[in-house]
Amino acid sequence: MARIEREWSTKMQNKNKTSKEADPSVIMEMNTAFWISRxxxxxxxxxxxxxxxxxxxxxEDAAKAIEIPPRPAEMLLNACVALGLLEKENGCYKNSNLSEKYLVKDKPEYFGYMIAHGVQLSEYWSKLGEVVKNNKPIEHSAPFEDEETARMFTLAMHSGSTPTAKALVDFIPLPHTPIKLLDVGGGSGVISIKLAEKYPNISAVVFDTPNVCKVAQEFINQSPASNRIKTYAGDYTKELPKGFDVVILSNILHGKGVQNCISLLKKVYESLNQSGLVIILDFLLDDDKCGPVFPTLFALNMLIATPEGGTYSGAEIKQWLEDIGFNNIKKEPLIGNTSMVLGVKGKNDRNKNLF
Structure with a gap:
């Protein structure tokens, strides 16, 4: 998706520079982009x-393996080759390196649950016209309403969060003194797990709903750092435990309206020890809110799915943090469409050199 966005942006810029007449080919590509996702x-x-x-x-063998007739098999497999998902050598089909790593079930970085979640999102997006006219989200089951729904949603979010977790671990050098970490809405716990595996001085708490915490515990049990990671089942909009050195909000703010974001950040401030660090990971807009492409589209995704959610700019989040009392606030790109905002509680600058 990010590659397609860049190509669209580049094509539009190039055409505007080199052509006196508007070229509708980019519009055609936008109109048929769902062909790729489907x-x-x-x-x-x-x-x-x-x-x-x-x-x-x-x-013939591939068609038998995937249990569809040869004619559609050839078309589908060739399309996958064109998209870089498969390779074709001497008439034989095999996985590309990308697919072998991310699209094979039971591999550590399997992304298939997120793709399955995308099918559900496609159904939601078919009602975008209705949503923008009425300013009301579509009616759908809450993702944590029952155990199985919560499990599938958490597995999907785990797929998307794993690259972010790895990038965060590589980016931010935490001190080697004892650190208590709170992962708010931590889902599968992948961020806490990756940090605890790198830093033996970290003890982490993954805070989420009871059904999500059950899934997180499964992932925690597989980690060599499992003895330093716990789950905490509750409602983070009502309360947060206190006494932490680092609090992480990963893809949490976009599900909430402005006032609820500010309210949650105030709870984070109270949860942190003096000089504690908040790490906010999200799909951040430019200051004019007209880009990048993915966060602008994700704002519509939140319009469809939530009563008040949306995407925010780094400048907006920075202002909220300053008003609450955070200092040394920085915005940094992290990986793909994810950026982060970091801030320190109070005026002590002990943690300012972390970023």
Missing amino acids: TLQVANELEIFTKLSGKCLAL
Whole structure:
């Protein structure tokens, strides 16, 4: 998606510079962009990449493996080759490196749950016209309403959060003194897990709903740092435990309106020890709110799914933090569409050199 966004942006800029007449080809590409997502989603549903893992199959054998007729198999497989998801050598199909790493079930970085979540999002987005006219989200089940729904949602978010967690661990050098970390709305706990695995001085708490905490515990149990990571089931909009040195909000603020964001950040401030560090990870808008492409579109996603949610600029979040009492506030790009805002509680600058 990020590559497509860059290509659209580059094409539009180049055409504006070199052509006296507007060229509708970019509009055509935008209009048919869902072809790409549906091709990926159907290939994932058929488990093509799992069934081709470690193999190179001729068309007839591949069609049998994925249990569809040869004619649609050839079209679908060729489309996957064109998209860089498969490779074709001497008439045989095999996974690309990308698919082998991220689209094969049971591999550590399997992304298929997020793709399956995208199918549900496609259904929601079909009602965008209705939503923008009425300024009301669509009616849908809360993702944490029952155990199975919470599990599938958490697995999907785990897929998306794993690269972010790895990037954060590489980016931010925490001190080697004892650190108590609170991961608010921590989902699968992947950020806490990655940080605790790197820093033996960290003890972490993953705070989320009871059904999500059950899934997080499964991931925690697989970690060598499991003895230093706990779950805390509750409602973070009502209370947060206190006495922490670092509090993380990863993809939390976009689900809330401005006043609820500020209210939560005040709770974070009270949760932190003096000189404690808040780390906010989210899809941040430019200050004029007209880009980048993904955060602007994700704002519409929140319009569809939540009563008040949206995406915010780094400048907006910085102002909220300053008004609450945070200092040494910085905005930094992290990975892909994710940026972060960091701030220190109080005027002590002990943590300012971390970023």
